[in-house]
Amino acid sequence: MAAAALAVLTSFSYPERHSFPFVRACRESSSAIREGDNISESRYLGRPVHRLEDERYLRGRAIFTDDIALPGALYLALVRSPYPHAEITNLDWSPAARVPGFVTALSGRDLADWLEPFPVPPQSAGVSPQRRYPLAVDRVRFVGEGVVAVVATSRSAAEDAAAEVLVEYRELPAVIDPEAALAPDAPRLHPDWPDNEAFRWDLIFGDVDTALRSAVAIIELRLVNQRVYAAFLEPRAEAATVDRAHGQLTVWASTQTPHTLRAGIASVLGIPEHSIRIVTPDVGGAFGAKGGLYPEYVQVAALAWRLQRPIRWTESRAESIRATNHGRDQPQFVRAAFRRDGTLLALDVHLLRNLGAWNASPTRPTAVLTGLAITGPYRVPNLRLSLRCVVTNTTPQAAYRGAGRPESSYLLERLMDAGANRLGLDPMVIRQRNLLHPEDFPHRSPTGAPYDSGNYPAVLAEALRRFDYAGARREQARLRFAGRLIGIGIAAFCELSGPGWESAIVRAHPDGTVTVLSGIAPSG
Amino acid sequence: MLALVVGEVLQLPLERIRVVTGDTAAIQQGIGTFGSRSTALGGSAAYLAARDVLEKACHIASHLLEVAPEDLEYRDGGFSVRGSPDRTISWQQIARLAYVIEDPPGGVAPGLEGTRFFNPGRRNVPFGVHLALVEVDPETGLVTILRYLAVDDSGRLVNPLLAEGQIHGSVAQGIGQALYEGIVYSQNGHLLTQNFLEYAVLRAAQVPSIETAHLETPSPINPLGVKGIGEAGTTAAPPTIVNAVLDALRPLSVHHLDMPSTPERV
Numbered sequence: 146m147a148a149a150a151l152a153v154l155t156s157f158s159y160p161e162r163h164s165f166p167f168v169r170a171c172r173e174s175s176s177a178i179r180e181g182d183n184i185s186e187s188r189y190l191g192r193p194v195h196r197l198e199d200e201r202y203l204r205g206r207a208i209f210t211d212d213i214a215l216p217g218a219l220y221l222a223l224v225r226s227p228y229p230h231a232e233i234t235n236l237d238w239s240p241a242a243r244v245p246g247f248v249t250a251l252s253g254r255d256l257a258d259w260l261e262p263f264p265v266p267p268q269s270a271g272v273s274p275q276r277r278y279p280l281a282v283d284r285v286r287f288v289g290e291g292v293v294a295v296v297a298t299s300r301s302a303a304e305d306a307a308a309e310v311l312v313e314y315r316e317l318p319a320v321i322d323p324e325a326a327l328a329p330d331a332p333r334l335h336p337d338w339p340d341n342e343a344f345r346w347d348l349i350f351g352d353v354d355t356a357l358r359s360a361v362a363i364i365e366l367r368l369v370n371q372r373v374y375a376a377f378l379e380p381r382a383e384a385a386t387v388d389r390a391h392g393q394l395t396v397w398a399s400t401q402t403p404h405t406l407r408a409g410i411a412s413v414l415g416i417p418e419h420s421i422r423i424v425t426p427d428v429g430g431a432f433g434a435k436g437g438l439y440p441e442y443v444q445v446a447a448l449a450w451r452l453q454r455p456i457r458w459t460e461s462r463a464e465s466i467r468a469t470n471h472g473r474d475q476p477q478f479v480r481a482a483f484r485r486d487g488t489l490l491a492l493d494v495h496l497l498r499n500l501g502a503w504n505a506s507p508t509r510p511t512a513v514l515t516g517l518a519i520t521g522p523y524r525v526p527n528l529r530l531s532l533r534c535v536v537t538n539t540t541p542q543a544a545y546r547g548a549g550r551p552e553s554s555y556l557l558e559r560l561m562d563a564g565a566n567r568l569g570l571d572p573m574v575i576r577q578r579n580l581l582h583p584e585d586f587p588h589r590s591p592t593g594a595p596y597d598s599g600n601y602p603a604v605l606a607e608a609l610r611r612f613d614y615a616g617a618r619r620e621q622a623r624l625r626f627a628g629r630l631i632g633i634g635i636a637a638f639c640e641l642s643g644p645g646w647e648s649a650i651v652r653a654h655p656d657g658t659v660t661v662l663s664g665i666a667p668s669g
Numbered sequence: 670m671l672a673l674v675v676g677e678v679l680q681l682p683l684e685r686i687r688v689v690t691g692d693t694a695a696i697q698q699g700i701g702t703f704g705s706r707s708t709a710l711g712g713s714a715a716y717l718a719a720r721d722v723l724e725k726a727c728h729i730a731s732h733l734l735e736v737a738p739e740d741l742e743y744r745d746g747g748f749s750v751r752g753s754p755d756r757t758i759s760w761q762q763i764a765r766l767a768y769v770i771e772d773p774p775g776g777v778a779p780g781l782e783g784t785r786f787f788n789p790g791r792r793n794v795p796f797g798v799h800l801a802l803v804e805v806d807p808e809t810g811l812v813t814i815l816r817y818l819a820v821d822d823s824g825r826l827v828n829p830l831l832a833e834g835q836i837h838g839s840v841a842q843g844i845g846q847a848l849y850e851g852i853v854y855s856q857n858g859h860l861l862t863q864n865f866l867e868y869a870v871l872r873a874a875q876v877p878s879i880e881t882a883h884l885e886t887p888s889p890i891n892p893l894g895v896k897g898i899g900e901a902g903t904t905a906a907p908p909t910i911v912n913a914v915l916d917a918l919r920p921l922s923v924h925h926l927d928m929p930s931t932p933e934r935v
Contacts, residue, residue, distance in 0.1 A: 190893075191825065191827070193828065193830035194683075197672065228858075229857070321857075366925075369927050369928070373850045374868060403691055404701065422693055423691075423692070424693075424694075425691030426691070431702070466852075467863065538858045539854060540860070545903075546900050548900075550900065551843070551907060554905065555907050555911075559908055572916075594791075594794075596794040597890045599822065600822070608799070612818050621802075630804060630805040630918060632803050632804075632913040632918070633802055634800065634911070634916060636798070637796075638799075638904050639795065639796040640794065640904055642705035642792055642795055642896055643704065643710055644704045646788030647706065647786070648698060648786045649715035650696075650718060650783070651679075651721070651783050653679075653767070655767075655768045656764065657763075657765075658686070659686045660686075660687050661688045661715055662696045662697070663711045663714065663715055664690075666690035667690070667702070
């Protein structure tokens with residue numbers, strides 16, 4: 146395997162050293178930096194350069210959150226719900242108090258008396274308002290939801306004490322399937338909502354019904370983009386300490402979004418942002434599932450602040466699979482109209498999104514991106530889109546690498562193959578027929594997404610050439626004749642990447658060395 | 670990536686550049702790392718901030734060498750006067766003089782730093798075509814990936830080595846979703862996949878050799894011309910693999926398959 150990987154690396158041809166836009170930008174400026182004109186070759190950009198941090202990672206010298214030394218730290222362990230949906234009828238942690246090392250225990254009700262619910266940022270406009278606290282208050286909504294926070298002087302003491310906490314539940318009917326959750330008589334997760342719908346989006350572009358009537362082929366597909374778990378090597382972890390003299394809370398967290406975490410903790414604890422410092426040590430994988438505001442991350446910060454003592458928490462793998470935000474979980478229904486030559490005339494798409502028990506995205510659900518990207522790299526003259534995001538008694542669902550875009554790509558590419566199959570076309574031909582062309586740019590998709598640039602047919606042609614597509618089809622036919630099940634799969638896709646803004650400071654010091662500070666950070 | 674971008678602009682060795690991330694006490698407001706945004710947004714912000722720094726350094730140099738800025742050349746950490754290569758001033762000297770607070774050269778404000786917030790106002794759109802060749806074992810339903818090719822256009826590549834790594838990692842995770850992974854609940858809401866025995870994460874030996882190639886259509890909406898690349902494989906690989914498996918099963922008149930396409934399901 147290692148040899149094969151090496152072969153791939155060495156056979157990869159790096160692009161020619163090219164002059165970067167840097168050069169052009171220099172030309173436009175008015176000063177000496179114009180000498181950029183003479184820089185025909187870049188110093189670094191476009192060249193294969195090993196990361197400076199690789200050695201640290203490869204030699205095991207990385208410092209992860211769990212490695213942060215915090216003398217005298219207490220440990221947090223959680224009592225988690227064994228039920229998907231239940232009322233908490235009684236809590237008794239007195240047996241836990243007998244475990245040596247026990248310090249304290251808090252319920253969701255204890256926390257709700259003192260903390261604000263999770264903030265509802267303006268970016269989440271349109272989502273049904275929810276009051277989420279760091280622990281379940283009176284009612285649990287998914288297996289693994291935190292019920293009691295137990296603090297002790299060691300990890301094992303905290304876990305032993307948590308096992309002694311007595312919680313009585315009255316089970317409620319649960320709903321798991323998002324379609325079932327939309328039924329009028331479905332068990333309701335949030336009693337102050339009229340139903341289980343957290344967010345909806347409907348869009349009409351062009352005239353889908355007329356296109357469907359004029360089509361030679363109508364393809365209907367029901368697909369499921371299943372629920373997955375971002376299996377990072379380093380599980381979620383946080384440590385916090387309070388500098389009593391300065392009233393400063395310092396939090397080490399394995400997170401992708403330190404400033405968002407700071408704002409969230411400040412809001413829930415009701416303390417100013419300048420009193421909180423978030424430090425992100427090395428991160429061992431994140432994949433979207435370490436963004437936003439996690440209940441456990443708020444608990445660690447809140448308990449450190451309340452107890453005025455250092456405290457830490459690193460989840461076990463079993464906790465991680467239950468309580469880390471899951472990804473995807475999107476049943477899809479599509480009806481599409483094609484002409485005989487494979488031209489796509491219309492898309493009629495209905496998307497469901499199983500959000501789990503809470504909308505865990507700090508913004509609108511990631512399924513909105515599926516909607517925005519639903520026409521992908523293709524010309525789609527008519528579109529009807531409906532998206533329903535639904536709460537169910539399952540682990541909250543939020544971003545996982547791709548965060549909405551893989552779902553649209555999966556739908557479109559399954560559809561293209563189904564269309565080609567029905568019309569007797571090669572899968573490559575139906576894509577050539579429908580891809581956007583260079584002259585279509587700049588393009589605005591029917592969903593309103595602007596596309597900046599691209600040469601899609603050139604990429605497709607290059608891929609077919611490198612694959613020797615025609616040769617591969619011939620070989621497939623030969624092997625099929627010999628009884629072997631050989632398949633060729635193709636997918637053309639585009640993404641909507643790089644949301645929002647970002648910052649950087651470049652600071653030259655008196656000795657000429659330079660520090661670069663930025664809100665982005667490596668994830669491993 | 671940040672060191673490369675700043676090192677390019679300031680023409681300095683990477684050892685002289687330190688990158689600080691993940692500390693809200695040191696870093697002005699930022700957003701973070703997700704959505705294939707780091708290079709397009711953080712890289713662009715660093716590029717623009719470095720350009721500001723270089724502009725100021727140039728102003729100082731032109732004052733000290735008593736020439737107009739357009740008569741200066743900057744290369745490898747030093748300014749020189751065009752046509753008089755012996756009249757030079759080094760980057761270090763400029764940096765030192767930038768912190769002379771009284772009577773600073775050229776009357777510039779003290780210090781040598783730049784802060785930039787970069788907001789393109791919209792997302793960039795990378796594109797790619799992935800192809801796979803698979804074989805299905807008719808006895809067991811096991812899918813073997815014989816070949817995987819990823820051709821991507823993510824705009825300019827800042828570091829082809831890292832671009833390569835992003836494709837490898839994301840394709841591996843995309844194959845994981847296509848063939849192995851899935852969180853399963855029982856009808857009454859109990860989680861049935863609670864550990865790595867029940868939730869099958871792709872193992873190293875199950876990742877095929879991944880061939881890659883890149884075309885580079887620059888993005889016009891950021892100064893580096895770059896686009897996102899970190900999520901290409903999780904976007905492309907699931908349909909690439911499932912389409913290949915369905916293509917393999919076509920002689921058996923199988924037209925539908927759900928993910929994960931495990932041997933049992935196939």
